[in-house]
Amino acid sequence: MIASDLSTGVEQLGEMIAAARSIVPFTGAGISTECGIPDFRSPGGLWTRNRPIPFDEFVASREARDESWRRRFAMEPTFAAAKPGRGHRALASLYRSGKIPAVITQNIDNLHQASGFAAEHVVELHGNTTYARCIGCGQAYDLAWVKQRFEQDGGAPDCTMCEEPVKTATISFGQAMPEVAMQRASELAQRCDLFLAIGSSLVVWPAAGFPMMARNNGARLVIINNEPTDQDDMADLVIRHDIGETLGPFVGN
Incomplete structure (x- = not known):
């Protein structure tokens, strides 16, 4: 069901939140755009200006590794200046209240942790760009x-330990998804009674399967996204409005 207007959607969402025992949010780039972090796939997004560097190319080519790090350093002022938005703060409020056990995110910006989520309760499907790791031994490095x-x-x-390349602790095209994070996300999706898909285009698989997984296990599904998604038809509630405005009323509750 698509909410007829923002106020109706917020009211219906509030009723679902109040009735839920375990809420699992699943967040994509849309929750962070009001924080100044551009998304990747939209018109004008980062990938329309720079071709993504696949993992195998990063491994095989020193030039590709140099270019990858040049891009990351160019983005550093943007990531460093970003603060949690209304969406992040609303979810953190529900987390503190005990309604949310953990958040599943496709984002790499560390803003859920900055909003108040304990690091162990942020399930990062695509890694984290605020630090680096050796692709061989896994040694962590500060940027x-x-x-x-x-x-x-x-x-x-x-790497100073094994001499393998060091890259941001993110998951690149062609790189294996993190098994532990995927398993945790699956368990969370199957155990919740309300699943919130927020700011995700729901086109990147296998991550896009989690809303369906939750729905098939009896959870109610809410999709909050400015643009339509392929999963809107199966949702209990669809709110096609600004994420900050939609979740803002839940900050501090």
Whole structure:
């Protein structure tokens, strides 16, 4: 059912939240755009200006690794300046109240943690861009260390432990999805009684399967997104309005 207007949608959402025992939010790029972080797939998004660098190309080509890190450093002021928006803060309020056990996110911006979620309760399907990891041994590195080495050596650094390449702790095209995160997301989707798909185009699989999984296990499904999605027809409530305006009334509740 598509909400006829914003106020009706917010009222219906509020009733569902009040009745729910366990709410699982699933968030995509749309929740972070009001925080100044551009999305990737929309017209004018990052991938319309820069071709994504697949994982196998990153591994095989030093030039690709250098370019990948140049892009990340160019985005650093944007990520560093971003603060949690109304959507993040609303979900954090519900988390503190005990309604939300954890959040599943496709985002890499660390804003759920900044809003008040404990790191262990943020299930990151696509990783996190605020630090780096060795693709070989998994050693973690601060971005400041990577940038210092990049500027000092004139290119992307390798791991000091095993000499394999270091990349942002994100999941690139062609890279395996994180098994532990996918398993946790599956368990959360199957155990909740209200699933909120927020700001996701629901086109990236297998992550896009979680709303259906929740619905098939008896949960009510709400989709909050400016644009239509392929899963709107199966949702109990669809709110096609600004995410910040939709979730703003739930901040602090």
